[in-house]
Amino acid sequence: MTNEKRTLLKLLSLCLSYPDAEALSVLPEMEAAAAGLGDPRARERLSHFMALMKAQSPLKLQEHYTAVFDMNPSASLNLTYHLMGDREDRGRALAELLELYGQAGFEPAINELPDFLPLLLEFMAAAPQAATHASIMRCLAAVPALAGRLRESGSLYAVPLELLTAAVPEAKDFPLSPGESSPTGASGG
Helix, strand or coil: CCHHHHHHHHHHHHHCCCCCHHHHHCHHHHHHHHHCCCCHHHHHHHHHHHHHHHHCCHHHHHHHHHHHHHCCHHHCCEHHHHHHCCCHHHHHHHHHHHHHHHHCCCCCCCCCCCCEHHHHHHHHHHCHHHCCCHHHHHHHCCHHHHHHHHHHHCCCCHHHHHHHHHHCHHHHHCCCCCCCCCCCCCCCC
């Protein structure tokens, strides 16, 4: 994985994190990093996304984030939910991700489930050798449908999800486990 792709994944992780004061305080650094991306489309779209973030009050951003991701299960950033709902096999998938993080020496800085997309992206940026692991690709297979739902709803958060879909195109075709269908419509096929 190139350094530029690692930078993009880290930026997308930050873009999809809850917009609290700490997250918003790094926007100037994020803008500088985005300006250094070689892909003009990613650079332009990220810059526009960050400009939209800066144009809103922190409270409005937080309300929008909560409404989009926390109050709407079909847009949850916990990706195994899209693939498995609350079935028993989801627990095994989460345990597998935790084991993968441990094997790579990655210790999450936030207290979230291991399938939380910003955390997953941070891991991919920090441990690029593990980025193509089947567990990661299976989780990322939910992103294109999630991006489509957010685009249809007009959420500004569709942009980082669309950029992720473009950055990891192989994930959209990654198969779900045999016989599985997605409870939220994010099928792998």
